[in-house]
Amino acid sequence: MNLRIISTRLGILLLILLVSIIVAVTLGTSGLSLERLFSAVTEFFHKKQTLSPDEVILFQIRFPRVLLAAVVGAALAMAGVVFQAVLRNPLADPYIVGTSSGAALGAAVAVLLHLGTGPLGLSWLPIFAFLGAVGAMFLVYSLARVGDKIPVETFLLAGVVVGSLVWAIVSLILTMAGSGLTKIVFWMMGSLQSADWIGLAVTGGYLITGGIWMMLLAHPLNLVSVGEESARHSGVNVEKVKVSAVLAASLVTAAAVSVSGIIGFVGLVIPHAARMILGADNRLLLPASAVIGAVFLVWCDTFSRVVFSPNEIPVGVITALIGAPFFLFLLYKRRKSM
Amino acid sequence: MILKVENLHFSYRDMPTINGVNLTLPEGGMLAVIGPNGAGKSTLLRLVSGILNPKSGNILIKDRPLCEYNQIRLARTITMVPQDSRVDFPYTCREFVMMGRYPYLGLMGWETDGDRRIVEESLASVGADHLSDRRLEELSGGERQRVILARALAQKTPLILLDEPISHLDIGYQVESMELLKKINRDQGIAMIIILHDLNLAARYCPDLLLLYKGEVLAQGKPGQVLVPELMKTAFNVNAKLEKIPGWDSPVLLVESTGRKT
Numbered sequence: 001m002n003l004r005i006i007s008t009r010l011g012i013l014l015l016i017l018l019v020s021i022i023v024a025v026t027l028g029t030s031g032l033s034l035e036r037l038f039s040a041v042t043e044f045f046h047k048k049q050t051l052s053p054d055e056v057i058l059f060q061i062r063f064p065r066v067l068l069a070a071v072v073g074a075a076l077a078m079a080g081v082v083f084q085a086v087l088r089n090p091l092a093d094p095y096i097v098g099t100s101s102g103a104a105l106g107a108a109v110a111v112l113l114h115l116g117t118g119p120l121g122l123s124w125l126p127i128f129a130f131l132g133a134v135g136a137m138f139l140v141y142s143l144a145r146v147g148d149k150i151p152v153e154t155f156l157l158a159g160v161v162v163g164s165l166v167w168a169i170v171s172l173i174l175t176m177a178g179s180g181l182t183k184i185v186f187w188m189m190g191s192l193q194s195a196d197w198i199g200l201a202v203t204g205g206y207l208i209t210g211g212i213w214m215m216l217l218a219h220p221l222n223l224v225s226v227g228e229e230s231a232r233h234s235g236v237n238v239e240k241v242k243v244s245a246v247l248a249a250s251l252v253t254a255a256a257v258s259v260s261g262i263i264g265f266v267g268l269v270i271p272h273a274a275r276m277i278l279g280a281d282n283r284l285l286l287p288a289s290a291v292i293g294a295v296f297l298v299w300c301d302t303f304s305r306v307v308f309s310p311n312e313i314p315v316g317v318i319t320a321l322i323g324a325p326f327f328l329f330l331l332y333k334r335r336k337s338m
Numbered sequence: 339m340i341l342k343v344e345n346l347h348f349s350y351r352d353m354p355t356i357n358g359v360n361l362t363l364p365e366g367g368m369l370a371v372i373g374p375n376g377a378g379k380s381t382l383l384r385l386v387s388g389i390l391n392p393k394s395g396n397i398l399i400k401d402r403p404l405c406e407y408n409q410i411r412l413a414r415t416i417t418m419v420p421q422d423s424r425v426d427f428p429y430t431c432r433e434f435v436m437m438g439r440y441p442y443l444g445l446m447g448w449e450t451d452g453d454r455r456i457v458e459e460s461l462a463s464v465g466a467d468h469l470s471d472r473r474l475e476e477l478s479g480g481e482r483q484r485v486i487l488a489r490a491l492a493q494k495t496p497l498i499l500l501d502e503p504i505s506h507l508d509i510g511y512q513v514e515s516m517e518l519l520k521k522i523n524r525d526q527g528i529a530m531i532i533i534l535h536d537l538n539l540a541a542r543y544c545p546d547l548l549l550l551y552k553g554e555v556l557a558q559g560k561p562g563q564v565l566v567p568e569l570m571k572t573a574f575n576v577n578a579k580l581e582k583i584p585g586w587d588s589p590v591l592l593v594e595s596t597g598r599k600t
Contacts, residue, residue, distance in 0.1 A: 227425070
């Protein structure tokens with residue numbers, strides 16, 4: 001595939017993302033026409049007094065939420081690409097390998113301990129979420145490992161069991177912390193309701209850091225994804241690459257989980273779609289998955305808040321409704337090819 | 339000497355042990371390693387390739403100790419063709435062979451025209467240039483084996499180790515693969531160490547055999563010196579005869595019966 005095809009396809013994807021964001025901010029319980037959107041935007045940049053109702057909806061609710069959906073979608077999709085490469089298994093995803101649940105556990109502990117701001121002005125919540133993510137991932141990995149291979153069967157079992165155990169502990173902790181049950185359920189099933197500009201900026205910062213980190217590992221990850229021993233024979237420091245990649249993927253997963261709870265299957269579905277468009281090379285797959293993941297979650301979230309408006313469904317319910325059947329389809333296809 | 343192994347010892351958990359192996363391989367040489375299951379053939383190759391660390395002994399590559407090589411320099415000197423393994427991602431053959439260029443590329447691994455030319459040449463020299471845009475997962479066993487070999491060639495090492503490269507192929511593909519390896523060895527001067535199960539193919543295509551048994555070298559030399567009845571009885575527990583066939587270059591090993599009491 002030459003450079004022109006690649007840049008055209010990436011360009012089209014970016015354009016789709018831009019259009020999706022603009023359309024998504026106009027949709028909601030109180031719909032905004034495109035005209036009202038444009039007049040609200042121009043008003044916002046012209047006058048300095050109080051905000052009109054349209055501006056409030058747009059700039060304090062819709063924009064942070066839609067942009068956060070894009071950032072979280074990109075983060076989960078990129079983490080999915082990395083987990084799939086490290087585990088040499090296209091069925092991996094931050095939700096399935098237990099990273100998301102682990103991050104939720106870490107975040108719940110931070111909530112229980114009433115931890116606020118830690119060193120360097122960073123919030124403790126994503127840091128704890130990161131530790132939880134790495135811990136859960138490590139647990140699943142060591143349970144699933146047979147020799148130097150990770151068979152699909154043990155890997156899925158370990159992921160599911162660790163996931164539900166952690167789920168139970170998180171529910172317990174959050175109930176003890178006195179959070180309302182509805183709030184807990186929404187967070188555990190994934191929701192972008194609590195979006196604001198600060199959360200967006202922090203999550204965006206983690207995504208950019210983790211994204212660059214993952215891109216730097218994309219080339220050696222190509223070699224690891226087709227075989228660890230052959231990668232070693234081609235000069236890749238496999239252990240170092242794997243550990244570093246898992247840390248980077250856990251970081252972005254933790255940041256996403258901290259603001260949106262557990263949203264499953266994005267990291268599973270999106271890399272598959274991206275591979276159909278741009279092939280298997282992780283150097284292209286990572287940016288492509290980021291953009292497609294952003295588009296996907298923007299639409300899932302819009303759907304979640306519009307379809308039963310004014311009530312909301314957790315966005316994780318929608319991604320699971322799409323992702324779980326897709327997962328079963330992949331499993332079925334895989335069984336047939338064995 | 340491209341490779342010199344002196345008094346090599348290794349033992350780890352339930353892996354086969356290596357007990358005092360010595361071997362030498364000249365530049366451009368072609369050595370077949372034979373021996374029963376669990377004799378330590380793969381372990382020996384993994385020690386030579388630097389994946390495993392020996393307990394004691396020396397491995398010299400181009401007269402320099404293996405431990406003095408860093409990972410990239412080692413990957414420019416030795417590579418290994420692994421036993422066939424499943425690839426779950428839709429890489430094209432060209433992308434896969436390009437992975438052999440890893441020790442020559444920069445951080446992000448963007449390739450130059452020179453790298454592209456080497457990849458095309460490697461695919462051509464295994465007769466797989468028509469496969470370059472196909473996906474690895476679509477290929478037959480024989481085709482995939484050749485593409486995996488092309489990746490090793492693209493790495494431009496003077497020594498290639500092959501771990502049972504032909505054991506899952508039918509006899510037609512086995513002979514074809516051995517002739518291909520022989521041709522590459524002769525034309526490009528790349529030294530090879532090949533683990534083989536078929537003793538007659540080993541005798542036919544490799545001038546030098548090494549018989550490994552319980553982690554020790556029982557014999558190293560020409561087929562006529564290694565495939566002798568006494569050694570076959572010790573190593574494989576079979577009653578066998580080595581026959582000369584008029585007009586054939588290499589002797590043929592005929593196995594008559596098991597040496598075990600039945």
